[in-house]
Amino acid sequence: MKWRWVIILVLIGCALGAFYLWRRAQAAQNSGSSYQTVEIERGDLVVMVNAAGSISAGRETDLVFGTSGRVSEVLVEAGDVVAAGQVLVRLDPIDLELSVAKARLSFASAENQLRKLLADSTEADLAAALASVKSAEESLARVIAGATEAEEAAVLASVKSAEENLARVIAGPTEAEIAVAEAALASAQEAYQRLLNGPDADEIEQAKLSLDKAKNSLWSAQMSRDAKGNPGSKASGAYDQAQASVANAEISVRLAEMALAELKEPATAAEIQDMAAKVEQARQNLQDLLDGPTAAEIASAESQLAQAEAKLDDLDGPSAAEIASAESQLASAQAKLDDLLRGPSEEDIAISEAQVEQARLSLEQAEKQLESAALVAAYDGVILDLNVGEGEGVGATMVVAVLADLSTLEIVAPLSELDVVSVQEGQMVTVQLDALPEVHLRGQVVLVAPAAQIAQGVANYATTIVVNDPSGMVRPGMSANMYIITDRRQDVLVAPNRAVRSQGQQRVVAVLKGTELEWVPLETGAYNDTMTEIVSGLDEGQEIVANPPNPASQQPRGMGGMRVAPGMGGGFPH
Template identity: 25%
Template structure:
């Protein structure tokens, strides 16, 4: 009886163990299994908005006048630099001619002022020589002389005369007004003054002097000094006049350039190649500098303006690629790049949004039109040929580490893994498992 009870207990134990094993295997087999595979993963930020023309312009003359000719009509395609319209130019041409005459007259005044300064400088030099001559004459008049002094004075006179003759010979080799003429003319004047001074000195030594003669010489010195002061004052005035005429020339040049620009503005040209979408002006209209003459757009350059939530905007950068889908063109996907991110947000229904512009590439011949509604996925991050698993199979253990339930020999085991980026559906596995391994969503209990 005892042996029978023992055998019965062993059989029951074997039944329980078998039942447990079958239950465990059943749980592994029925749990959702996923094979670890390689693939591509990207993180995207989405937004929607309206397609706009990225390059357009309102064309104005920038000056007033009456339109004499329109060279285009609405809907025309124009090339860069092509003439759109012209204003009457009679008054503008007259203003330019008057400005050019004023500039030429002022230039002549500048030249005359420069000549006056040169003449005044020569006058100052001559006046200085005269002062020196008068001082020498006075000094020689009141000086007593010996025989040796007279002989020396005679020799000085002879030397001065020879120097004068040499200076005159050199001066005759130059044409008046040529380079160097003024310098040698000064040398002649100085040599003449020295001859006169030497002659006066010798005469004074030979003839003696009187108080009246000394008084006369003193008066001559005073008169020469006054003439020098007057000449210096005239030079200062001439320099001021020259400065004024130079400033007048600068103003005349600005006036001439302004008149030239106003005349150039009377011809309105296309700043870039495009299509004339509107032409509100007519021939014969009088226009202001800001009057819109035509509206020009470049149809081939389109952009999508979307709004991005403040949570997503930190990841958006200039130059990131985007995939654009236009509502009216469901079978067409357009490529683009982020071209602009507004620095200032705006509030809509309590939500903070930022405007982002996406330049569209190769939009020609797609049927795309300004004003169409579209959505865009901006690619923030991309990974290619990486290990991927569904987000739902990634769990965390008690230490906060990411784990996967991996099937090993028919049983599930917790494996600690290192995860990368996730798009909310799939997660990148950097390390911890290999391609082809099987993971399950839940560990069997």
């Protein structure tokens, strides 16, 4: 019985010991498996800098006419594909063509003046110049000599005539002049009254008798002609003379008939009105004579006398101004003659040549303005914008259209001062578009701005990227994300960034030694958003803790890390 209890106690003790050992093993197992591990692998590492920007045409030009005018023809629309040299818009050329014509005339005139200046003087030119000098000399001599006796007599007669005219005007009309005016009025009134009353019986009878007399003369002439024979007889000359008398008699008969008919015809309203006007004019003339001279008539007569007396005063001798004028004309004529004899001076030739050159430049400018009336495409491209319509006016600097070459696309992206230090011209770029996420474009850095643009205290460097293989779906203005490949490491050891920690200035990773973590110092190289290059400290295939805690602050022995290039974002391995 006693041994039974001993055996039971021994069994219970063994069970408790086994349970204790199992719990310790289980705890140890649980402690080691709380960390995930990854293997150090060999592969390619691509380091990239992320940037954002907008697609733009590699070449974009604002097109202007360079001259003002009115649009006469628009040959394209926005979105049209055009070729170099193709006419896009035309201005009305009328004013510009007129300017060219005027400039050509000015140029031709300037050339003609230069040719005349360089040409030798002809005998006709010299003769004309000599004649001008002689005429000026004679004029000066006449001015100095004064008036001749004939000129004095003429001026005295003019003064006398003006005095007599003034005396007549002041004295008023004579009785004979009044009588003549009264007779003219009476005659006009009598004619007017006769026109109103018409002809009396005696006048009509007299007209009839005149007609009968003309007819008798005609019959007499006819009988005399018939007595002369006929046109074919020997006395044909006498017959012809008789025939002429008949013709004259026929004319007299016709005139008498017309006079009788006119006498019987009553006066027209126009004839009566005309005769009434003549009566009124005769009455006004008589009244003017009776009223005497007007102030204006006296003033006119006095003015004529004053002019005549002034001419008489001038006969006393030439004035200094008259002599100076005559001498000036002689000097001018003599200078022209001297110029012809001497020929043009070098200064005259230089001035004329300068005028020719100025006219030529004006002509070239007018022709260029006429050429600019047709707006042409400077290169193959697409019309992005068109700002005018037919009939609209444009200024010399107004942007008429925007032309772009879409065969080359580029992106200008701002890079921070931290990223730009690793970016160089020639580096390859991968481009993704927000509007076309399935399209991946390739590009290249072609320019990094040497100076920063400062905005709100932040420095950015404009970096230009050219798209090497633009797609037809890509349009200017689309938003783009770029990944600039700044470094590429091939066949290197890499570890996940999440496994690498810093301990002071040292980069370290954790490895499991049983259930404990052991920190291993590393020498690191390039890195991107996901992986870091392991230069030394680990071997390929070695397992490290993927997500270790932060290590203690003590400094382990080993080499420090090396940063090759910073990166703002992940990338696409190539």
